Amino acid sequence: MSSTADYRVSHLDALEAESVFVFREVAAEFERPCLLFSGGKDSIVMLHLAAKAFAPGPIPFPVMHVDTGHNFDEVLDYRDRCVAELSLQLIVASVQEAIDRGLVVEPPTGMRNPIQTPVLLDAVEKHRFDSLFGGARRDEEKARAKERVFSFRDEFGQWDPKNQRPELWSLYNSRVHPGESIRVFPLSNWTELDIWHYIAQESVGLPSIYFAHEREVVERDTMLYAVNDLLPARPGEQPFVEKVRYRTVGDATCTAAVRSDADTIDQVIAEVAATRITERGATRGDDKVSEAAMEDRKKEGYF
Amino acid sequence: MSQAATEPGASGPTHAPMGGATALSIGGADLLRFATAGSVDDGKSTLIGRLLYDSKAIFEDQLAAVEATSASRGDEYTNLALLTDGLRAEREQGITIDVAYRYFATPRRKFIIADTPGHIQYTRNMVTGASTANLALILVDARKGLVEQSRRHAFLCSLLRVPHMVLCINKMDLVDWSEEVYEEIHQEFTAFATKLDIPDLTVIPVSALHGDNVVSRSEHMPWYDGPSLLHHLENVHTASDRNLVDVRFPVQHVIRPQQSRGLDYRGYAGQVSSGVLKPGDEVMVLPSGFTTRIAGIDHNGHEVDEAYPPMSVSVRLADELDVSRGDMICRPHNQPHVTQDVEAMICWMDEQRPLYPRAKYTVKHTTRTVRAMVKGLQYRLDVNTLHRDEDAARLELNEIGRVTLRTTQPLLCDEYRRNRTTGGFILIDEATNRTVAAGIILS
Numbered sequence: 001m002s003s004t005a006d007y008r009v010s011h012l013d014a015l016e017a018e019s020v021f022v023f024r025e026v027a028a029e030f031e032r033p034c035l036l037f038s039g040g041k042d043s044i045v046m047l048h049l050a051a052k053a054f055a056p057g058p059i060p061f062p063v064m065h066v067d068t069g070h071n072f073d074e075v076l077d078y079r080d081r082c083v084a085e086l087s088l089q090l091i092v093a094s095v096q097e098a099i100d101r102g103l104v105v106e107p108p109t110g111m112r113n114p115i116q117t118p119v120l121l122d123a124v125e126k127h128r129f130d131s132l133f134g135g136a137r138r139d140e141e142k143a144r145a146k147e148r149v150f151s152f153r154d155e156f157g158q159w160d161p162k163n164q165r166p167e168l169w170s171l172y173n174s175r176v177h178p179g180e181s182i183r184v185f186p187l188s189n190w191t192e193l194d195i196w197h198y199i200a201q202e203s204v205g206l207p208s209i210y211f212a213h214e215r216e217v218v219e220r221d222t223m224l225y226a227v228n229d230l231l232p233a234r235p236g237e238q239p240f241v242e243k244v245r246y247r248t249v250g251d252a253t254c255t256a257a258v259r260s261d262a263d264t265i266d267q268v269i270a271e272v273a274a275t276r277i278t279e280r281g282a283t284r285g286d287d288k289v290s291e292a293a294m295e296d297r298k299k300e301g302y303f
Numbered sequence: 304m305s306q307a308a309t310e311p312g313a314s315g316p317t318h319a320p321m322g323g324a325t326a327l328s329i330g331g332a333d334l335l336r337f338a339t340a341g342s343v344d345d346g347k348s349t350l351i352g353r354l355l356y357d358s359k360a361i362f363e364d365q366l367a368a369v370e371a372t373s374a375s376r377g378d379e380y381t382n383l384a385l386l387t388d389g390l391r392a393e394r395e396q397g398i399t400i401d402v403a404y405r406y407f408a409t410p411r412r413k414f415i416i417a418d419t420p421g422h423i424q425y426t427r428n429m430v431t432g433a434s435t436a437n438l439a440l441i442l443v444d445a446r447k448g449l450v451e452q453s454r455r456h457a458f459l460c461s462l463l464r465v466p467h468m469v470l471c472i473n474k475m476d477l478v479d480w481s482e483e484v485y486e487e488i489h490q491e492f493t494a495f496a497t498k499l500d501i502p503d504l505t506v507i508p509v510s511a512l513h514g515d516n517v518v519s520r521s522e523h524m525p526w527y528d529g530p531s532l533l534h535h536l537e538n539v540h541t542a543s544d545r546n547l548v549d550v551r552f553p554v555q556h557v558i559r560p561q562q563s564r565g566l567d568y569r570g571y572a573g574q575v576s577s578g579v580l581k582p583g584d585e586v587m588v589l590p591s592g593f594t595t596r597i598a599g600i601d602h603n604g605h606e607v608d609e610a611y612p613p614m615s616v617s618v619r620l621a622d623e624l625d626v627s628r629g630d631m632i633c634r635p636h637n638q639p640h641v642t643q644d645v646e647a648m649i650c651w652m653d654e655q656r657p658l659y660p661r662a663k664y665t666v667k668h669t670t671r672t673v674r675a676m677v678k679g680l681q682y683r684l685d686v687n688t689l690h691r692d693e694d695a696a697r698l699e700l701n702e703i704g705r706v707t708l709r710t711t712q713p714l715l716c717d718e719y720r721r722n723r724t725t726g727g728f729i730l731i732d733e734a735t736n737r738t739v740a741a742g743i744i745l746s
Contacts, residue, residue, distance in 0.1 A: 006610045007540060007545070007579070007612075009333065009334075009613065009614070010333060011332055011333055011334035011412075011413040013614075014333070014334045014613055015334070016603075016615075017574060017613045017614050017615040018613070018615075020574075020603075020615035021555070021574045021615050023616070024555045024572050025555065025556075025575075025670075028555060028556040028628050029558055030669070048649060051602040051604075052604060053572070053615070054558060054572075055558075055601070055603060055604030055617075056560065056566060056568055056601075056604055057559070057560035057566075057568070058560065063470070081573050102543075107598065122544060131365060131681045134480070138406070142377045144405075145403050145404055146401050146402070147405055154311070156740065161401070164401070165738040166319050166427055166428075166431045166652045166729075166738050166741065167431060167738075168430070168431055168435075168727065168729055168738075168741045169433040169434045169435060169723065169724065169726070169727045170435075170574070171668075171727065171728065171729045172669050173729065173731055173737075173738045175665070175731055175736035177736065181707060188404075189406070189415055191406045191408075193408070194413075202350065225700075229580040277363055
């Protein structure tokens with residue numbers, strides 16, 4: 001037999017194998033899974049892994065975009081292209097439509113992130129999904145660092161951090177009663193840098209806003225926000241053109257850009273490796289509300 | 304499936320150029336998962352904080368948030384435990400309730416830390432963290448020496464067969480960097496460890512507070528000629544921990560595209576638990592016992608020459624057999640046990656109801672789910688003294704005991720000491736769906 005050195009596995013390959021295992025486990029044990037797809041880099045990597053898990057067959061579940069209506073055009077184009085290439089079934093859960101029919105009320109701030117949760121839960125109930133894949137990673141945020149790969153949600157979609165199921169080896173408990181569900185996080189053990197290394201290794205394409213480009217922005221609460229119809233400059237704010245890129249892609253009204261010259265994956269990796277600020281800290285207005293903002297939103301059913 | 308279809312966006316709007324070897328080099332490093340256990344007092348948080356900080360895995364905004372919280376609570380120092388204690392209840396009570404996963408990387412390795420609370424009421428969290436660990440890190444305070452908690456941690460790690468163990472004797476600065484103190488604790492622990500099954504033990508004297516022997520070698524302890532902790536973590540040899548001898552491939556999912564795409568494909572998807580599979584190998588499918596050959600192995604849609612742990616692949620067989628989820632592919636002359644009677648150690652994890660003999664549960668073992676009855680509880684083990692209480696009538700939360708199970712369908716299993724994947728299982732309560740126990744198969 002060959003020496004054991006021949007059977008080395010890189011950490012990216014080990015992470016990939018673990019994620020693929022999780023996808024297959026869900027496909028085998030649940031009746032109605034669905035993958036949450038935003039067009040952001042983590043959900044793109046998730047989709048890439050799902051395609052591998054079931055090759056040469058198709059991805060055996062639909063994808064859902066919880067659409068706040070505040071989108072970056074480049075990201076919507078990318079989403080539609082992916083859906084066409086992989087022959088996916090796309091479900092759009094529209095926040096605008098939910099506002100129109102009175103399910104949720106537009107917050108006075110105009111930030112639609114908080115009202116995404118009822119829209120998501122409404123769509124889950126309508127389509128009777130029993131499992132939802134999300135692209136959250138444990139390195140993103142401290143509440144997420146405590147969450148299971150298979151995260152149990154009660155019939156109201158709520159997470160109870162003090163009452164989580166123990167998760168041992170790779171034995172995931174998928175048992176739920178009707179109405180309850182499991183959020184599944186195949187990227188739990190990936191870090192931001194792992195995602196970028198993997199994107200480079202696999203030549204995964206991304207929406208162009210992840211790379212440096214010139215954009216008209218304003219500086220607000222020490223963060224750079226793009227100025228457009230959705231997010232006009234406030235009185236006293238002076239828009240200026242800056243070379244920026246996005247580290248995360250969320251609702252366009254609360255996702256900030258960072259100054260950057262990185263216009264290749266290589267340069268992005270070098271930048272991410274050198275940065276001293278977490279990606280959510282640098283780019284998400286919605287996480288700055290309180291120390292436990294994410295934990296509170298997750299308890300309400302946020303992904 | 305075409306290349307464009309398997310790789311979403313490969314031809315997408317932005318096709319960024321591939322990175323060069325330098326920036327990508329970390330992508331080729333391997334992965335080490337290690338578990339730590341302990342309380343705030345023994346300096347565990349300081350040690351982890353130092354590893355994270357020195358490897359630049361703590362970010363400025365995280366540190367600023369922790370500093371602000373520490374200051375507002377009136378802490379005298381920046382409490383690095385706040386970095387890992389992510390839940391509101393944990394910060395309010397100043398305790399760690401749950402396993403926290405932390406990540407850091409050096410050019411040599413990527414590390415996943417399963418950081419678990421050390422007190423006896425969190426035994427189940429320690430067991431959870433240890434179940435996937437390649438290495439366990441146990442801390443003792445040099446002034447106190449071995450305490451009940453250190454023995455319990457060592458026992459649990461040996462029960463869970465964590466292949467490598469590091470005993471860090473911390474706070475060496477408070478015992479004047481004394482070689483005698485180090486030797487005394489070292490010998491006491493080694494004597495205790497011989498009663499356990501610990502394949503590889505390393506003992507390192509450190510001062511987490513001052514950084515001695517954490518990342519770089521200490522100048523204060525010239526009598527110590529071993530590696531620093533980080534050097535050891537980066538270099539401990541884990542490749543041979545995997546079992547490459549016994550072929551065990553639990554079938555997870557059958558890939559059989561239904562669409563009329565002109566595809567005639569039937570692949571058995573799963574993750575290799577142990578052994579090496581190659582096209583042409585003669586294999587047996589259990590529990591049916593039919594033999595056939597491997598026609599091909601696909602990895603992420605591409606054919607490969609071999610599959611080994613922990614690869615997730617899809618195996619095609621030469622003959623059309625009835626194979627489904629929960630079956631196992633092995634070699635005809637090296638098979639797992641096929642049995643409905645299982646002897647196991649279990650750790651009880653449910654706070655609502657204890658385990659009683661004669662109770663029925665769902666067993667999840669590899670990809671197979673069956674029902675089982677607890678036929679008998681042989682004894683409850685005191686995890687501090689290793690004393691066996693044969694009169695125990697039940698197992699409560701965090702208690703460990705030896706049981707006999709009778710399953711409705713056979714399990715395809717090995718002794719846990721030989722195979723951590725085919726030797727471990729969980730019990731699920733059929734009424735509440737909660738995961739109530741972790742099990743380790745003895746025979």
